Amino acid sequence: MIDRTIQPPVSETGKPDMLVPDTNRLSNGLPVHILNAGTQEVTRLDFCFDAGLWYENKPLQAALSNAMLQEGSLNYSGAQLAEIMDFHGAYIQFAVDHHQGVISLISLNKHLPKLLPVVEDLVKHSLMEAHEVETMIRRRKQRFLLENEKVKVLCQKKFSSVLFGDEHPYAQTVQLKDFEAITRGDLLGFYACHYRSENCRILASGKTDPNLIDLLDKHFGDNDWQGLALDSRRFFVQPSSQKEQRVVKQEAIQSAIRIGRLLVKKDHPDYLGLQVLNTLLGGYFSSRLMANIREEKGYTYGIGSSVVGLKEAGYWVIATETDQSYEEATIREVFLEMKKLREELVSEAELYRVRQYLLGEFVRDFDGPFAQAQSFQAVADFGLDHRFYEQYYQTLLTIQPADLQALAQKYLQQEDFYTVVAGA
């Protein structure tokens, strides 16, 4: 008989193979990073433009001009674009974040020569026809109204403006009236300035074809769409002075809760240790918050915390949804867990478990070409490179209970935290 009480031997998870992408330039200087890995004949291309919310003069400019790229260009209508992508089983996605506007194409390698002319046309010659713009605004407005019905959305929005101040691009302050105010001219202006080769980078991942660079050069290497490099813009974070805020949503059954604070960015030496501390607090299934608030008390289906490193600011956020009757108790327990981390040393056993878990996650973050590319991009945006991950790996191996306590004492003081609740 086997002894089922004894865990089979476990070996420490090794460091993943971190691939450094091969960086090339097209004839016009546009950088192309190629991450060649994987076994299937598939390529993902991310065209990243400095066209995020950071650069808006008017709310919705970035999101709508990005979305409009799929609605028709000089040589292809929106319907034709969709037809060609679908016929080749390819996916084209459009997304914006705080800093970038991105077009992503996922395709079998063999179809790229047929698809890239279409992508070229939509990037360089978008029409943004008036009736299409109108339809897009209407659809986005409907989606906005739907999202605003959700307590977690209301809570997240309020939380972002409390943390950064309404004037900061990281605050989510879009209002219904912004959908009336935005014009086709606003979108065309933004597009003409931001979707240009001077503001573009391409990231290719997958089992890429040796001819990929030539193919990209043919379509994107010319000097006919350069534009001007953008001035860097600065905004100042202006957090609210009121630490506790409430958004009222009539008849909500559950309340959404966000508890958080501003924090250091990825380039700060404390950032790596904070990732470990955060995991312990609320970053994985066996975290202290989950163990206490879900598994012991049953107040919620889930509670989690994250340390978020944006390009210009970092923050810490603890998020959950709970029945209104558990609201106060949940908030109290969150702060109690912070207090414990400040006052008591984490046990070796718990630290070992978090370390092993994070080592496993680390391997997952580099598993496969797309994951590799994503991990590369996550630090490249900050002007960092794979050395960041080498340091992270060292931190995982060497961090001690006393280091975590010191971080908790520095960053987990109750008076630094904002509490935002959305509910009835």
Added chain:
Amino acid sequence: MIKFERYKLDNGLQLIVYPDYSTPMVALDVCYHVGAKNESPERTGFAHLFEHLMFGGTKNIPDYDDALQHAGGENNAYTTNDLTNYYLTLPKENLETGFWLESDRMLELDFSEEKLNVQKNVVIEEFKQRNLNQPYGDVWPLLRELAYKVHPYQWQTIGKEISHIADASLEEVKAFFYRFYAPDNAVLILSGHVDPEECLKLANKWFGDIPNRNVNKAPIPQEPRQQEFREMTVERDVPDTALYLAFHMPDRRQRGYYVCDLISDVLSNGNSSRLYQRLVKEEKLFVELDAYVSGDHDPGLFIVSGKLAEGVTIPRAKAAIWKELQHMQQELVSAVELEKVKNKLEANLVYSQMNYLNMTQELANFENIDRAERINEQMVIYRSISSADLMLQAQELFQETNCSQLNYLAKK
């Protein structure tokens, strides 16, 4: 062609191994052939509640997550109307920990009143979060109740009502375990950086001595053919009025299932599809409009769901959808259009093979239908389907007496 090995242990446990040496990870998946459709109408939500209890530990391993995390692993689970699936991923060096953990909870759980009470609470909060506190959160329960009068697909996996979860007793929980959680009612699937021979050895070592429990499932009451048009209207505090049409369709073992799937793709897969181009873009009657198959393993539903543009009435929206459905019944889909949806399916198959974990879930799903080998047969079936097949299937499918219509009106 997706190559995998199949074995069967003496106690009835099926073992499937799909190696993919491009990853340093392994996935271990245990699929139990029990879902919400095996529940009694008075105790709905039980399979899903049980899924939560499976993480409460065993006598030998009191803390499942602790042990898994020590090995760098991560895990999760889900319950559908047809099955309950548990999966974990580990760095390949620590594969055996996965066998140890999953075999021990198949052997015996450590039940307690206290654990049950906490998980009941968690599931009740999940019920509120998913069904009650979300705009459109009650669409599925309403639609299921309208379309199914006999088959247990009439309730969702989370359960029909909170009281069913709140009233569950420890005795019932134990009985459920011994009735359904058994090697002869499960399949063990491995994928990623694994050696099939080693997996067989480890499976015998850890799962081999779990007794066969002679699982004998009660037959599922099958839905009789719908004879009349059904309609239901509700009013809710939501931004847009929505319209849902549900049609009964063939089960997953029938060729007709695949034909319906292609019909839904022609109608609505991708921005070039008919419903999107004609009714969303051109006529602007809807802000969103989709057609899809529910994917249930017994006969499921073909759904058309749309959110109406402002000022559009239900009758007008309904007429526009039916016009497109009738179009499918009266005219052959062009060769190019059919080629397009097939190409897309084929490309998706290549994309899906880039993800070893996703492959275990696909295999589990087909094995639960009846056999994992279907994963390779599906493309052959799709390829063999003609435009005439689509037309004939559409004629059978889109009949008013086979339709349940839900009008979900926005309160003004």
